[in-house]
Amino acid sequence: MSPPMDLYEQMAALVAEGRPFVLATVIDSAGSTPQKPGSKLVVLEDGSLRGTVGGGAIEHQIIQAARALLESSETTRVIETHLTHELGMCCGGRMKVFLEKHGAPPRLTVFGAGHVARELAALALRVGFRVTVVDARPEWASAERFPGCELLLKDPADHARSLAGGPEHYYCVTTHDHPLDQAVVEALLDKPSAYLGVIGSRRKAERFRMRLRAAGFAESSVERMRSPMGVEIGALSPEEIAVSIVGELIRVRRQTV
Structure with missing residues (x-):
C-alpha cells in the first residue's frame, strides 16, 4: 500500500524547516489489522501527526514509541504489537512497525x-x-x-x-x-x-x-x-x-x- 504523495511532500517540508520527526512504517502484519505493510505515519516532537497506521489504541502505542525514540540516542527501532482485548481492540492479529528518526540538521x-x-x-x-x-x-x-x-x-x-x-x-x-x-x-x-x-x-x-x-x-x-x-x-x-x-x-x- 503506497502512502499519498503529499505525505512525502510534508516530510520534505519538515526537513527544510529543521523539525525532527519519526517515520513509522508498517513492515509486517498478520491476521486482521487496521493497516497493511507499507502504511506510514509521521510523528513530531509535540505529538502531532502526518498520515496514519490505523488509529485507536494501536496508533497511540506507536506514537508513544516514536516520541520515546525522538528523546533517545537511537536512530531506529522496531516494535511489534499484538492486537488484543488488552488494547481495547478485538480484531486480533499483529503488526510490526519500523521507526526511523529524522533529526533536525545541526x-x-x-x-x-x-x-x-x-x-x-x-x-x-x-x-x-x-x-x-x-x-x-x-x-x-x-x-x-x-x-x-x-x-x-x-x-x-x-x-x-x-x-x-x-x-x-x-x-x-x-x-x-x-x-x-x-x-x-x-x-x-x-x-x-x-x-x-x-x-x-x-x-x-x-x-x-x-x-x-x-x-x-x-x-x-x-x-x-x-x-x-x-x-x-x-x-x-x-x-x-x-x-x-x-x-x-x-x-x-x-x-x-
Missing part, C-alpha cells in the same frame, strides 16, 4: 561577524550546518558577507540569554570584544548544546575559566567550553582557523550521530 550560531566568522560560516554551510550569525553591527553582519546565513542584528549576549539550547545546537563565540565573549559564554554555559567554543589564545582561555569559576559555575560546566576552539593544525589565517574549527564541529557531530 544548527550553528556564530556570535560575532568578523573575518574568522565569515570564513567559518561559509565552510560550515558547505558541510551541512544551518548557520545563524549574530552581531549588532550592520556593516559586518550583512548578506553580502554572509550569503546563505540567517543574520540577527542584535547584541550577541542578549541573544545568547534568549536561547533555550538543545542537542542539535553548536555555538561558536568569535566577537570583537573579550568582555562580550565572556558575557556570551556565561549566558550559554549551563544551556544544553552539542558544542560551545570560544576563539582565542590559551592564555585568554585560562582567564575565562578563572572568571567562570569565580562567578560560581560548576567545574563540569566550565570544562564544557572548548577554548582555544578547533583542532590543532597550526592555523594562522582566518581561512585556516575556519578549517580548524569546522573540523572540530564535524568530529563532534559524527560522534553524536
